[in-house]
Amino acid sequence: xxxxxxxxxxxxxxxxxxxxxxxxxxxxxxxxxxxxxxxxxxxxxxxxxxxxxxxxxxxxxxxxxxxxxxxxxxxxxxxxxxxxxxxxxxxxxxxxxxxxxxxxxxxxxxxxxxxxxxxxxxxxxxxxxxxxxxxxxxxxxxxxxxxxxxxxxxxxxxxxxxxxxxxxxxxxxxxxxxxxxxxxxxxxxxxxxxxxxxxxxxxxxxxxxxxxxxxxxxxxxxxxxxxxxxxxxxxxxxxxxxxxxxxxxx
Amino acid sequence: xxxxxxxxxxxxxxxxxxxxxxxxxxxxxxxxxxxxxxxxxxxxxxxxxxxxxxxxxxxxxxxxxxxxxxxxxxxxxxxxxxxxxxxxxxxxxxxxxxxxxxxxxxxxxxxxxxxxxxxxxxxxxxxxxxxxxxxxxxxxxxxxxxxxxxxxxxxxxxxxxxxxxxxxxxxxxxxxxxxxxxxxxxxxxxxxxxxxxxxxxxxxxxxxxxxxxxxxxxxxxxxxxxxxxxxxxxxx
Numbered sequence: 347x348x349x350x351x352x353x354x355x356x357x358x359x360x361x362x363x364x365x366x367x368x369x370x371x372x373x374x375x376x377x378x379x380x381x382x383x384x385x386x387x388x389x390x391x392x393x394x395x396x397x398x399x400x401x402x403x404x405x406x407x408x409x410x411x412x413x414x415x416x417x418x419x420x421x422x423x424x425x426x427x428x429x430x431x432x433x434x435x436x437x438x439x440x441x442x443x444x445x446x447x448x449x450x451x452x453x454x455x456x457x458x459x460x461x462x463x464x465x466x467x468x469x470x471x472x473x474x475x476x477x478x479x480x481x482x483x484x485x486x487x488x489x490x491x492x493x494x495x496x497x498x499x500x501x502x503x504x505x506x507x508x509x510x511x512x513x514x515x516x517x518x519x520x521x522x523x524x525x526x527x528x529x530x531x532x533x534x535x536x537x538x539x540x541x542x543x544x545x546x547x548x549x550x551x552x553x554x555x556x557x558x559x560x561x562x563x564x565x566x567x568x569x570x571x572x573x574x575x576x577x578x579x580x581x582x583x584x585x586x587x588x589x590x591x592x593x594x595x596x
Numbered sequence: 597x598x599x600x601x602x603x604x605x606x607x608x609x610x611x612x613x614x615x616x617x618x619x620x621x622x623x624x625x626x627x628x629x630x631x632x633x634x635x636x637x638x639x640x641x642x643x644x645x646x647x648x649x650x651x652x653x654x655x656x657x658x659x660x661x662x663x664x665x666x667x668x669x670x671x672x673x674x675x676x677x678x679x680x681x682x683x684x685x686x687x688x689x690x691x692x693x694x695x696x697x698x699x700x701x702x703x704x705x706x707x708x709x710x711x712x713x714x715x716x717x718x719x720x721x722x723x724x725x726x727x728x729x730x731x732x733x734x735x736x737x738x739x740x741x742x743x744x745x746x747x748x749x750x751x752x753x754x755x756x757x758x759x760x761x762x763x764x765x766x767x768x769x770x771x772x773x774x775x776x777x778x779x780x781x782x783x784x785x786x787x788x789x790x791x792x793x794x795x796x797x798x799x800x801x802x803x804x805x806x807x808x809x810x811x812x813x814x815x816x817x818x819x820x821x822x823x824x825x826x827x828x829x830x831x832x
Contacts, residue, residue, distance in 0.1 A: 352706070365706055417708035443707030450700045515719075516693075517700025518616070548615045557700030558616025558693045560721060561789040562714025575792075576799045583795025585617045 347372050347438040351385065353397055354445045356454050363454065365443070378421065378431040379404060379411065382444075398457040406430040406570065409505030412512070413458045414445045419509035419568045427507065427570040447512035451519070451555040462508050464554035465522065469506075471550035472543035473526050475535045488534045498532035501525045503571040513568035516557035521565035523551050524577030527584055541588035548585050616696065617793075619689040624790040626682040626689075631783065633679055638819040644832055645822075648754035655753045687729065694722055717785035724782045731775035738768075761827035769828040773821045780817035784809050 349370050356363030370388070372381040379401050386396035402410035411428040415421035421431045436442070444458065452460040477483075490498075504525035511519045527544055530536030536543075559578055566575040588594040640658075643651040661671040717724075734744065738760055742748030747759035761769050787809035791797050797805055826832045 354706075414705055414707065417705040443705075445705055445707060448701065448703045448705060450702050515701060515714075516697035518697075548617055549612060552613055552615045555700055557697040558620055559793075560693075560697075560714075560718065561785075561792045562718040564714055574799045576797055576802060579792045579795050579797035581795075582617055582620070582793050585615075586621060586795055589618065590621065 347374060347433065347436065347440075349381070349436065349439075350441040352441065352443045353385075353457070355397070355457055356446075358456060359453055365445075372433050372436075374432070374434040374436075376433045377404070377429060378415070378433065379429050381433055398455075398459050400459050401429060404429040407505060409507040412447050412460065412462075412507060412509070414447060414512055416443050419447065419512040420507070420570050424567075425570055425572050427505075430570075447508055449508075449511045449517045449556070451517065452508060452511060460508075462506075464556070465506050465508060465519070467554055468519065468523065468547055468550050469526065472539065472547040473530070474539075475530060476538055477535065490533060494532045498529050500574060501528035501532070501577055504529070504569075504573050505571055507570065509568045509570060510565035510573075511556065513564040514557065514559075515562060515564065516560055518559045518565075519551055519554075519556045520559035520578045520581060521569060521573055521575070523547055524579075524581035525573045528577040528580045531580065531584060540584065541594040544581065544584040545588050545594050548581075614692075616693060619693055620793045622685050622689045623693075624793040626686040627786055627790050629678055629682040630686065631786070633675065634779070634783070634816065638816055641823045642819065644754065644757065645826070647832075651753050651757075652751070655751055683732075687725075690722065690725060715785060717781040718789070720778075720781060721785055721789075724778045727775065727778045728782060731771075731778070734771075735775075757823070758827055761824040763828055763830070766828055769824045772824045776817055776820040779820070780813045783816055784813035787812060 349372055351368045351370055352365045353368060354363055355366045368385055368389075370381065370385045372384060376384070379399070382397060382399060389396045400410050400412050402408045404411075406427040406429055409427075412419070413428055415428065415431070420426060420428045423431055423435060446452075446454050446458045447460050447462075449460070451464045452462055455461050501524075504522060506522065508519075508522070510521035511517060514520075527547065530543065531540050561575075561578070563575050566573060640654060641651075643654045659669045659672055663670075666674075737744040739745060739756055742750060742756065745756050745760050746762070746765070747756045749755065761772070788797075788806055791805050
């Protein structure tokens with residue numbers, strides 16, 4: 347299949363960047379990233395700079411791949427990361443526009459690669475629990491209700507890719523934030539730091555320059571791991587309990 | 597690469613800013629007051645269907661609520677102050693959040709904007725809010741201060757409404773209807789968003805909350821537009 351690609355090319359963080367047009371011959375069995383690999387081989391052969399893009403496991407679980415395909419983070423297929431998107435969903439002669447995630451808090455490093463270090467800062471601010479090291483705890487010592495376990499697990503599916511931020515018209519990372527807070531807050535191990543955590547993580551989210559949530563739901567629709575929108579409600583509930591409700595000590 | 601260039605300039609505020617979650621809380625709480633008022637206002641308007649005397653008496657009664665514990669127009673002024681504070685808080689936090697959103701999302705996608713951006717109501721909250729604010733200014737000049745009303749006599753409520761929405765002033769009626777429809781959309785997303793902001797939403801309740809917000813918004817809109825339409829078409 348012959349495709350026309352319009353790819354965002356940007357030398358470095360300071361470069362203004364532009365969309366460049368390339369023709370590429372792809373096969374329907376290829377993954378989207380393999381199609382880009384083909385393009386890059388051609389670019390290297392002709393002495394041009396290959397398109398820089400993030401990728402690692404190519405199994406849809408690491409959260410490294412990003413990019414916005416035809417205006418949609420991770421492309422048109424629901425609940426799918428870019429690396430798991432396949433060319434069989436495209437037709438011969440299609441034109442595909444490929445851009446980096448757009449967010450003030452995710453500056454472009456090069457081409458399609460953005461700096462998602464802001465997520466690391468949010469995690470550092472509270473994405474941990476206190477646990478004794480040494481021998482493993484007794485497996486049945488902490489009883490967890492099924493509903494809490496399910497909800498924690500659903501939230502723990504978040505791979506931290508940043509598609510929620512890329513999709514959000516306000517550039518908010520509330521879905522990511524809510525996923526982490528729900529994941530830890532639903533479990534007994536997450537209780538000691540629960541209210542400290544939400545205040546620290548929300549403030550770090552703020553200082554990183556992410557926007558506020560208007561509950562459009564675009565994030566949950568774009569999320570390749572289908573994190574439910576109600577984790578944002580959980581985030582707000584815990585945040586208000588910690589601040590307005592005074593549950594955060596010290 | 598240095599920390600400064602990595603942050604891209606726009607993303608590094610100098611001092612910690614008030615979290616958006618807190619500003620959203622301000623929006624939700626002020627929104628609750630505004631919504632309560634709008635509901636009472638809509639129900640009060642329906643008095644016109646019981647005749648000219650009913651709505652005029654209702655307007656007089658509004659000024660004597662809890663007399664003599666409160667002075668004449670006491671309750672009216674309490675409500676007005678609460679409304680004014682709510683409106684200022686609502687618009688102020690919306691403005692701050694909008695400016696932040698612009699900085700947090702500075703570049704549009706060339707490959708078409710993201711298709712699933714939420715409902716029409718969710719996407720039009722900001723401009724819808726501006727339209728409602730402009731409408732409220734006109735509405736106050738029309739039926740509170742009376743300067744934009746052909747009759748414009750204080751407490752002659754029925755005559756003011758009848759003159760304001762007279763058939764030859766169909767464009768005023770049309771403007772009211774459009775503004776109230778904008779209010780309906782604003783309320784539809786506002787109720788859902790407010791509940792989510794206050795942390796009361798959940799996966800299992802989300803659908804119900806959205807249906808209730810929609811029904812609420814439709815009833816509110818119909819209740820409001822019934823009055824100008826009834827006057828223009830000579831029903832009352």
